[in-house]
Amino acid sequence: MNELNIMGYTWNIEFREKRHVGATGLMDIDRQVIYIASDVSYEQQITAVLHEIVEAINFKCELGLAHNEIQALASGLFSAVRPNWTSLNTLDWNIKNAQVD
Numbered sequence: 001m002n003e004l005n006i007m008g009y010t011w012n013i014e015f016r017e018k019r020h021v022g023a024t025g026l027m028d029i030d031r032q033v034i035y036i037a038s039d040v041s042y043e044q045q046i047t048a049v050l051h052e053i054v055e056a057i058n059f060k061c062e063l064g065l066a067h068n069e070i071q072a073l074a075s076g077l078f079s080a081v082r083p084n085w086t087s088l089n090t091l092d093w094n095i096k097n098a099q100v101d
């Protein structure tokens, strides 16, 4: 089971063919399910996950972001996060385990 905790809410991530999702990503707010197209590229799937995360934050916080703003944030996050997974994990560990003298 693929799950994401977004602002305290658990969202299930389910993969379906794009013809069923209707886009690369789609969120069902009532069921807290994020559907991701399984038959698009890795980059499109990860960007879709990030897009739906931003969508969930936008909804929860009532930010009123326009869809192009959501897409820009998702693309920006993808560009920053994807090449830095390992560095972010290391940074996370280092910050958690930092010794303050």
Ligand SMILES: [Zn+2]
Pocket: 051, 055, 067, 070
């Ligand atoms: Zn969207």
